[in-house]
Amino acid sequence: MIEFQDVSVVYAASHGIAPIEALQRISLAIHQGEFFTLIGPSGCGKTTLLNLAAGLRRPTKGQVLVGGNAIQRPRPDIVSIVFQEYSLFPWRTVLGNVEAGLEFRGVPAPQRRERALRYLRMVGLESFANAYPRQLSGGMKQRVAIARALSLETPVLLMDEPFGALDEQTRMVLGEELSRIFARTDKTILLVTHSLAEAVFLSDRIAVMTSRPGRIRKIIEVPVPHPRTPEFMTSDLFHERRDELFRLLHDEMRASVLGAES
Amino acid sequence: MISNVKLATAIQSTTLLAVAIIWYLAAASRWVSPLILPHPFAVVAKLVELLGRPDTYHHLAVTIYEFTAAILLALLIGITVGIIAGTVRYIGELIEPLLLALYAIPIIMAFPLCILFFGIGSLSKIAFAALYAFFPIAIQTMKGLRHVDRSLVRAAISMGAGRRQLLAKVMFPAAMPVIMTGVRLGAVLGLLSVVAGEMLGALEGIGQKLSRSVEVFQSDEAFAWIMITIGLVTLVNISVGAVEKRYES
Numbered sequence: 146m147i148e149f150q151d152v153s154v155v156y157a158a159s160h161g162i163a164p165i166e167a168l169q170r171i172s173l174a175i176h177q178g179e180f181f182t183l184i185g186p187s188g189c190g191k192t193t194l195l196n197l198a199a200g201l202r203r204p205t206k207g208q209v210l211v212g213g214n215a216i217q218r219p220r221p222d223i224v225s226i227v228f229q230e231y232s233l234f235p236w237r238t239v240l241g242n243v244e245a246g247l248e249f250r251g252v253p254a255p256q257r258r259e260r261a262l263r264y265l266r267m268v269g270l271e272s273f274a275n276a277y278p279r280q281l282s283g284g285m286k287q288r289v290a291i292a293r294a295l296s297l298e299t300p301v302l303l304m305d306e307p308f309g310a311l312d313e314q315t316r317m318v319l320g321e322e323l324s325r326i327f328a329r330t331d332k333t334i335l336l337v338t339h340s341l342a343e344a345v346f347l348s349d350r351i352a353v354m355t356s357r358p359g360r361i362r363k364i365i366e367v368p369v370p371h372p373r374t375p376e377f378m379t380s381d382l383f384h385e386r387r388d389e390l391f392r393l394l395h396d397e398m399r400a401s402v403l404g405a406e407s
Numbered sequence: 408m409i410s411n412v413k414l415a416t417a418i419q420s421t422t423l424l425a426v427a428i429i430w431y432l433a434a435a436s437r438w439v440s441p442l443i444l445p446h447p448f449a450v451v452a453k454l455v456e457l458l459g460r461p462d463t464y465h466h467l468a469v470t471i472y473e474f475t476a477a478i479l480l481a482l483l484i485g486i487t488v489g490i491i492a493g494t495v496r497y498i499g500e501l502i503e504p505l506l507l508a509l510y511a512i513p514i515i516m517a518f519p520l521c522i523l524f525f526g527i528g529s530l531s532k533i534a535f536a537a538l539y540a541f542f543p544i545a546i547q548t549m550k551g552l553r554h555v556d557r558s559l560v561r562a563a564i565s566m567g568a569g570r571r572q573l574l575a576k577v578m579f580p581a582a583m584p585v586i587m588t589g590v591r592l593g594a595v596l597g598l599l600s601v602v603a604g605e606m607l608g609a610l611e612g613i614g615q616k617l618s619r620s621v622e623v624f625q626s627d628e629a630f631a632w633i634m635i636t637i638g639l640v641t642l643v644n645i646s647v648g649a650v651e652k653r654y655e656s
Contacts, residue, residue, distance in 0.1 A: 199565055200565075201561060201564070201565060219564055219565045219566075219567065221565065221566050221567030222567075224565075225565075225566070226562070226565045228558060228561070228562060230558045232556075232558045232559055232561070232562035234559060234577070234580070234581070235581075236580045236581075236583065236653070236654055245563070245566065245576070246566035246567070248572075248576070249563065249566050249567045249568040249569075249572055249576075250566070250567050293566075297566065
């Protein structure tokens, strides 16, 4: 469903800084209906990879296909995105925010409302339809952003550290909700995260990336059906996968953190 | 926070009350000649008398008409220039120093020219006030649009917003709090320019009535016109505040 074909990204030199190779010859195929996660040290280019699929950035070399279409620019008809910083419009109500994407797409007002309310119900925020974002907690804001992305009804959902700004408890609850929503729809989800537990809990497959220039170091499978429950988090398989991720990442994180400091 | 607001209100009302009492004492005891400082009750009586005269409403209407025309003109041109300067980078870099430099010049100097070009009627006041109100509106619109949160723009683009939708439905509302500070300043400056213009050269309007009252030593009437002007400024402030409130984030 999402295909990266021999993709490289080089950030051009600027203000005396040498060109930076962010991604090096990445080839990766994410299947239809799969929950796929990118994990790696800071600056490894995982967000860059996601932005390529989003059409918010173009590769220096190689190409990106989503649903068989070469991606040159954002394709709101096939790809929707949830950002870490929520990106809600503060002057619009919760309902107005969920409707915004449909409005840009030209969906007529009555249908827009009906669809927005349906997805607000799915994330459990129907009763906050007329509230403003400033009245919501971080977790609720991110649920609004998820409802907004879902309302576009695209086959592909990209999530860039969606729970990164939230506390551990909220992350866990939203992770369960996401697994439940994922099980009910036939979406393909590409998630970028820092959290090992989140990656294992949610993903069918996890790609571990190297520090810059970003390459895929290994792909780990988590063959457990969705929706996943909190019990899964106490299972042996969960711990085994989480430990494996930790070992793989530890060296890369050291290289990235110490490399950045020197 | 709440107690601070209460304290501030208390200090403000005490100050106003003190000024009123000193004014009353000064006038009632005739420390100051009534030619210069009228008795407050005389001012109130004059205000009531003025408000009962149809003539007053004619002058009020002239001032309101001149102000409304000026502010609409300033909004139209100011926001258009601000949008271009705030969204087209090269034009922005070209226009910004010009806007800031012209804004720093005392625009009052343009008033005699306005009289020369547009005559002694309403048109010169409209042009002068529009010129005054234009700068803060254009500058704040430009600044507001330049500093819109990039993540909102990116989210809108990712959801398929076109150029016009991006401007009308994302950038403009996001910049609204900043734009409104310019509109507020522009509106207050605009009203003051209309009144000042009427004082400097006009045949009608509340500013003209005010300066005429002073010329003939009718200080109670002058003070009554000042009250009316303050009332008008307050009205303008309240209206702008109501719009501002809708865009608080």
